[in-house]
Amino acid sequence: xxxxxxxxxxxxxxxxxxxxxxxxxxxxxxxxxxxxxxxxxxxxxxxxxxxxxxxxxxxxxxxxxxxxxxxxxxxxxxxxxxxxxxxxxxxxxxxxxxxxxxxxxxxxxxxxxxxxxxxxxxxxxxxxxxxxxxxxxxxxxxxxxxxxxxxxxxxxxxxxxxxxxxxxxxxxxxxxxxxxxxxxxxxxxxxxxxxxxxxxxxxxxxxxxxxxxxxxxxxxxxxxxxxxxxxxxxxxxxxxxxxxxxxxxxxxxxxxxxxxxxxxxxxxxxxxxxxxxxxxxxxxxxxxxxxxxxxxxxxxxxxxxxxxxxxxxxxxxxxxxxxxxxxxxxxxxxxxxxxxxxxxxxxxxxxxxxxxxxxxxxxxxxxxxxxxxxxxxxxxxxxxxxxxxxxxxxxxxxxxxxxxxxxxxxxxxxxxxxxxxxxxxxxxxxxxxxxxxxxxxxxxxxxxxxxxxxxxxxxxxxxxxxxxxxxxxxxxxxxxxxxxxxxxxxxxxxxxxxxxxxxxxxxxxxxxxxxxxxxxxxxxxxxxxxxxxxxxxxxxxxxxxxxxxxxxxxxxxxxxxxxxxxxxxxxxxxxxxxxxxxxxxxxxxxxxxxxxxxxxxxxxxxxxxxxxxxxxxxxxxxxxxxxxxxx
Amino acid sequence: xxxxxxxxxxxxxxxxxxxxxxxxxxxxxxxxxxxxxxxxxxxxxxxxxxxxxxxxxxxxxxxxxxxxxxxxxxxxxxxxxxxxxxxxxxxxxxxxxxxxxxxxxxxxxxxxxxxxxxxxxxxxxxxxxxxxxxxxxxxxxxxxxxxxxxxxxxxxxxxxxxxxxxxxxxxxxxxxxxxxxxxxxxxxxxxxxxxxxxxxxxxxxxxxxxxxxxxxxxxxxxxxxxxxxxxxxxxxxxxxxxxxxxxxxxxxxxxxxxxxxxxxxxxxxxxxxxxxxxxxxxxxxxxxxxxxxxxxxxxxxxxxxxxxxxxxxxxxxxxxxxxxxxxxxxxxxxxxxxxxxxxxxxxxxxx
Numbered sequence: 006x007x008x009x010x011x012x013x014x015x016x017x018x019x020x021x022x023x024x025x026x027x028x029x030x031x032x033x034x035x036x037x038x039x040x041x042x043x044x045x046x047x048x049x050x051x052x053x054x055x056x057x058x059x060x061x062x063x064x065x066x067x068x069x070x071x072x073x074x075x076x077x078x079x080x081x082x083x084x085x086x087x088x089x090x091x092x093x094x095x096x097x098x099x100x101x102x103x104x105x106x107x108x109x110x111x112x113x114x115x116x117x118x119x120x121x122x123x124x125x126x127x128x129x130x131x132x133x134x135x136x137x138x139x140x141x142x143x144x145x146x147x148x149x150x151x152x153x154x155x156x157x158x159x160x161x162x163x164x165x166x167x168x169x170x171x172x173x174x175x176x177x178x179x180x181x182x183x184x185x186x187x188x189x190x191x192x193x194x195x196x197x198x199x200x201x202x203x204x205x206x207x208x209x210x211x212x213x214x215x216x217x218x219x220x221x222x223x224x225x226x227x228x229x230x231x232x233x234x235x236x237x238x239x240x241x242x243x244x245x246x247x248x249x250x251x252x253x254x255x256x257x258x259x260x261x262x263x264x265x266x267x268x269x270x271x272x273x274x275x276x277x278x279x280x281x282x283x284x285x286x287x288x289x290x291x292x293x294x295x296x297x298x299x300x301x302x303x304x305x306x307x308x309x310x311x312x313x314x315x316x317x318x319x320x321x322x323x324x325x326x327x328x329x330x331x332x333x334x335x336x337x338x339x340x341x342x343x344x345x346x347x348x349x350x351x352x353x354x355x356x357x358x359x360x361x362x363x364x365x366x367x368x369x370x371x372x373x374x375x376x377x378x379x380x381x382x383x384x385x386x387x388x389x390x391x392x393x394x395x396x397x398x399x400x401x402x403x404x405x406x407x408x409x410x411x412x413x414x415x416x417x418x419x420x421x422x423x424x425x426x427x428x429x430x431x432x433x434x435x436x437x438x439x440x441x442x443x444x445x446x447x448x449x450x451x452x453x454x455x456x457x458x459x460x461x462x463x464x465x466x467x468x469x470x471x472x473x474x475x476x477x478x479x480x481x482x483x484x485x486x487x488x489x490x491x492x493x494x495x496x497x498x499x500x501x502x503x504x505x506x507x508x509x510x511x512x513x514x515x516x517x518x519x520x521x522x523x524x525x526x527x528x529x530x531x532x533x534x535x536x537x538x539x540x541x542x543x544x545x546x547x548x549x550x551x552x553x554x555x556x557x558x559x560x561x562x563x564x565x566x567x568x569x570x571x572x573x574x575x576x577x578x579x580x581x582x583x584x585x586x587x588x589x590x591x592x593x594x595x596x597x598x599x600x601x602x603x604x605x606x607x608x609x610x611x612x613x614x615x616x617x618x619x620x621x622x623x624x625x626x627x628x629x630x631x632x633x634x635x636x
Numbered sequence: 637x638x639x640x641x642x643x644x645x646x647x648x649x650x651x652x653x654x655x656x657x658x659x660x661x662x663x664x665x666x667x668x669x670x671x672x673x674x675x676x677x678x679x680x681x682x683x684x685x686x687x688x689x690x691x692x693x694x695x696x697x698x699x700x701x702x703x704x705x706x707x708x709x710x711x712x713x714x715x716x717x718x719x720x721x722x723x724x725x726x727x728x729x730x731x732x733x734x735x736x737x738x739x740x741x742x743x744x745x746x747x748x749x750x751x752x753x754x755x756x757x758x759x760x761x762x763x764x765x766x767x768x769x770x771x772x773x774x775x776x777x778x779x780x781x782x783x784x785x786x787x788x789x790x791x792x793x794x795x796x797x798x799x800x801x802x803x804x805x806x807x808x809x810x811x812x813x814x815x816x817x818x819x820x821x822x823x824x825x826x827x828x829x830x831x832x833x834x835x836x837x838x839x840x841x842x843x844x845x846x847x848x849x850x851x852x853x854x855x856x857x858x859x860x861x862x863x864x865x866x867x868x869x870x871x872x873x874x875x876x877x878x879x880x881x882x883x884x885x886x887x888x889x890x891x892x893x894x895x896x897x898x899x900x901x902x903x904x905x906x907x908x909x910x911x912x913x914x915x916x917x918x919x920x921x922x923x924x925x926x927x928x929x930x931x932x933x934x935x936x937x938x939x940x941x942x943x944x945x946x947x948x949x950x951x952x953x954x955x956x957x958x959x960x961x962x963x964x965x966x967x968x969x970x971x972x973x974x975x976x977x978x979x980x981x982x983x984x985x986x987x
């Protein structure tokens with residue numbers, strides 16, 4: 006069967022119709038398709054996949070890559086999904102037009118997942134079991150291992166080159182610019198690793214040539230150069246957050262390795278090594294400490310915050326659980342400190358290499374007793390950068406822990422986002438700090454008193470002045486920081502803490518709101534659901550379901566969030582956890598009643614897709630407010 | 637109320653240190669510990685050591701965890717910045733604080749419950765990092781605030797007030813510290829101020845973590861017959877094996893400091909530790925020998941005390957991290973932010 010035949014096969018029902026979901030239109034194929042690459046982890050396929058992804062990006066075409074990897078170093082199945090969207094939709098798409106099946110262990114499920122009319126690219130060095138064949142897809146076999154064995158020596162090299170080989174075949178099939186691939190390889194290997202460069206390009210060409218000689222290329226799903234990524238970068242959220250910390254002036258980072266947050270501090274350390282080195286002494290203007298556990302990591306960040314440094318730690322849900330006692334201490338003693346929570350699937354160890362938004366309630370109220378925190382929810386790496394900076398300002402202004410709640414999908418996958426900008430006029434908001442001069446001049450210092458009526462007390466930094474000394478303690482204290490076990494002085498302090506938290510709502514990042522004319526329903530979401538939800542809102546509008554859109558960007562919720570909820574009779578709340586945590590937080594912390602909110606949840610560990618949101622909204626709409634459809 | 641206002645009475649005749657401060661200026665609030673508590677004697681020794689070294693009170697950061705020991709920083713140096721952390725986690729707060737501001741003088745007060753059970757990990761890792769701080773472990777073998785449970789330092793055979801006999805092996809902070817490569821390890825007794833004060837002084841001047849285990853009897857729950865952490869037992873079994881004097885950088889070595897000392901060790905800042913008395917062939921800079929000696933004496937039923945081990949050349953945390961000499965908290969923001977142009981350079985790598 007030729008590629009052209011395969012294309013003819015697709016003239017039938019659109020993929021959307023085939024699934025019975027009327028809202029998903031057929032894709033054109035040009036700059037609009039999804040593919041999934043199935044390999045074995047630890048074989049070097051990640052670099053091959055990144056090469057493919059980056060080459061598409063360099064062609065000016067918006068592209069999304071999702072790494073679906075195991076919690077393992079070598080030998081287990083791993084997948085990489087690429088979605089190409091000329092229109093710029095960046096959510097994951099599970100409607101795979103093409104599967105690159107390089108792992109026999111997962112042939113069965115991989116082949117089952119390709120859309121009818123799609124393609125399966127596989128290694129034809131060995132016969133594909135007959136029972137795996139499907140009549141409605143085209144099998145493209147290329148003898149990658151066989152060709153590699155002829156051209157390369159050593160099993161490791163052969164495996165590595167096989168990966169580049171499938172990129173070559175894909176390049177021919179998808180019309181990927183060969184010169185772009187060439188220049189990317191040159192950038193990677195430079196002139197010093199000439200042999201590697203040549204080997205890689207040779208392997209690429211093996212696949213490329215084979216495909217050109219044996220199949221009609223390109224396929225109907227193909228790339229066509231655009232100019233849509235000129236002002237963008239391809240970056241993961243953890244690296245972006247690390248750059249944010251660097252620019253915010255963070256000087257102390259303490260951490261304990263945990264997937265998927267590890268790369269954040271590692272990136273910070275790497276940048277700090279480059280940009281925080283004192284030119285005269287070669288010494289560092291930063292301290293990055295790998296702690297013995299998450300408890301110590303939190304303690305170190307808090308200790309540094311107490312001293313007046315901008316400090317942070319980075320972890321995932323399991324780490325937040327361990328840090329909870331310390332989080333309460335920082336809250337009650339009013340110490341600025343930033344926690345990055347890169348969420349993964351819980352509970353317990355859960356699925357450490359899958360994504361979820363399962364920590365929303367945890368971070369909002371982490372620790373025992375009456376505690377409540379400021380939390381920021383970036384939607385993509387661009388916001389990881391921006392909100393990292395905002396987090397340090399808010400932590401110091403409100404003298405409290407601030408959480409930046411990202412997730413594995415945002416943190417570890419590469420996203421196309423606008424190039425970061427920086428205003429050199431930025432200066433950190435250090436909040437209310439009494440300095441040596443003010444103390445010397447006799448300023449009255451009452452550590453936990455509400456002097457200004459905004460709930461925020463003044464603080465001093467250790468070592469600055471004798472009159473600034475006080476005892477920081479997690480035990481009951483009064484407005485002068487003195488130990489107390491008396492109801493009145495205790496209540497005075499915790500009530501002020503509540504006022505302080507409430508007052509933060511107008512200083513945290515405002516929600517993103519997009520309104521559609523005539524919309525009576527709302528769709529509310531948070532974090533990395535953004536791209537899938539915005540795409541879903543568009544698709545639903547095409548079906549006559551108009552939705553106003555709001556994305557929460559912070560807790561406590563600003564007044565706009567409440568107003569939006571109250572102005573819509575029904576709002577769908579889309580999130581990635583089982584227990585509708587955002588929904589419950591909205592009910593608990595705004596005047597909206599539960600009956601106005603309809604929960605839409607996906608929490609199996611993979612990034613959200615517009616298809617899911619459309620499906621779920623349509624189903625719930627039919628059940629609940631069917632009369633409004635098309636209104 | 638768990639604190640009492642202490643009347644401020646000035647005595648013009650009190651001796652002043654180099655800063656013109658008297659011992660009174662290094663005191664804190666009134667202790668609310670039990671009358672006769674060993675911890676109060678340790679507090680008195682801490683006050684004496686800071687006064688003698690003329691440390692500006694507001695340049696001191698005093699930290700603790702939770703427990704009776706954790707209360708004591710309130711009782712010394714009122715003008716120092718204090719931090720009561722959570723149980724067993726004082727070391728990490730001190731580590732982060734020191735990372736941010738290396739110029740303050742850090743003293744952490746802990747206990748055997750705080751440091752040897754819930755906080756054992758943090759103690760060990762603070763030792764490994766060699767955080768520049770004086771770490772005083774007030775060791776009484778018992779949980780006082782919760783009324784008398786055995787702690788991890790209780791010796792085998794030691795009898796609780798309830799009559800229960802401990803049958804688990806104790807964790808000895810001195811042996812733990814020596815096996816981890818601590819750069820300063822001492823044991824003392826709250827009832828021996830003459831020994832304790834110079835050890836604290838040396839510990840404060842030591843560059844790195846100075847662990848001082850102080851047997852500090854609990855008069856309420858562990859000072860009875862059958863206890864191995866009672867005043868009586870400690871007095872009867874303590875042997876001042878390694879007697880040391882501390883000579884600050886500026887002072888001359890005179891007869892007062894025991895001229896003709898057995899050995900002297902030069903500290904990193906130029907001060908000197910004079911070992912007045914050491915066992916034959918004992919080298920306090922040899923950690924393995926110190927370990928062997930302590931074990932040997934313990935087997936003989938003794939509690940060897942003194943400045944048991946010192947390594948003045950060990951790298952402290954900042955040297956390992958390669959941090960700038962200027963405290964990080966003093967660096968202006970302008971010197972920390974790479975700026976707009978560099979951001980373009982950074983993001984170019986993601987094209």
